[in-house]
Amino acid sequence: MIVLVDTLCSVAFYCQRCGQIEIADVPVFSGHGDVVLTCSHCGAEKARLRLVPRKGLVIETGCVVCGQRNRVHYPLRQLRTMTLEKIYCEKDHFELGYIGKWQALAEFLDFNAAEYDALHPHDAYNFMEHQQILLEAFNRVHDLAEEGELFCPCGGHEFTADIAEDAIHLECTRCGSSAVIPAKTPDDLKQLQPGCEVAFLRPDLIRNR
Ligand SMILES: [Zn+2]
Ligand SMILES: [Zn+2]
Ligand SMILES: [Zn+2]
Structure with missing residues (x-):
């Protein structure tokens, strides 16, 4: 019997963009163009895949933490096994996704959800939802800053942002004040609207805590 792969x-x-995770098959490439994976939830581009001679499968993704394009490649031989x-x-070690066999991915994502629930019994949210809220919060903060809706008491409106375990850390590029924006629950997300209050702490006050 011949099995067509x-x-x-x-x-x-x-x-x-929205944090949604879903499994997708990577088809065997028939042409030269890129295969573009988009999010079925918000339509954002998630990854670009192409086959490159001698390199194998090259995957390009964005990363919200460093804001840069990230590229990894897998030799075909490695993919088969x-x-x-x-x-x-590769810059900040932020977990972007998973690659492998469908079954293994499905089990892993289920397991991850179950494991997160076991570790956080009082938490109504699992790891995937957690990552999703974190990413969505990060993008909302980014949008608010871009629309001029976020201000530091010093009048500054440019910030550097970092993703922590369940919060977004902002730092004013003008005076160095920083704010911690919780990004753990859907309620935290709801707070992130134009006109929302963000509590900034001056650097000297932080040091004295
Ligand atoms: Zn999305
Ligand atoms: Zn990164
Ligand atoms: Zn400031």
Whole structure:
């Protein structure tokens, strides 16, 4: 019997816009163009994949933490035997997604959800929802800043932002004041609207705490 292989592997990426994660098959490439994976939830581009001679499968993704394009590649030989691997941003090690066999990815995502629930029994949200809220919060903060809706008491409106475990850290580029914006629950997300109050702390006060 001849089995026609029509998928190279499967991938699951967190949408860097809304945080949604879903598994997608990577088809065996028939042409030269890129395969573009988009988020079924918000339509944002999640990843671009292409086959490059001698390199194998090249995957390009964005990363909200460093704001840069991230590129990883997997030799075809490795893809055939691979069960599951995590894909990280090479600059900041932010977890971007997973690659491997569909079944393994599905089990891993289920397991992750169950494991998160076990570790956080009082938390109504699992790891995926957690990552999703974090990413969405980060993008909302970014949008608010861009629309001029976020202000530091010094009058500054340019910030550097960092993703922490369940919060977004902002720092005013003008005076160095910083703010911690919780990004853990859907309620935290609802707070992030034009005109929302963000409590900035001056650097000298932070040091004295
Ligand atoms: Zn999305
Ligand atoms: Zn990054
Ligand atoms: Zn400031």
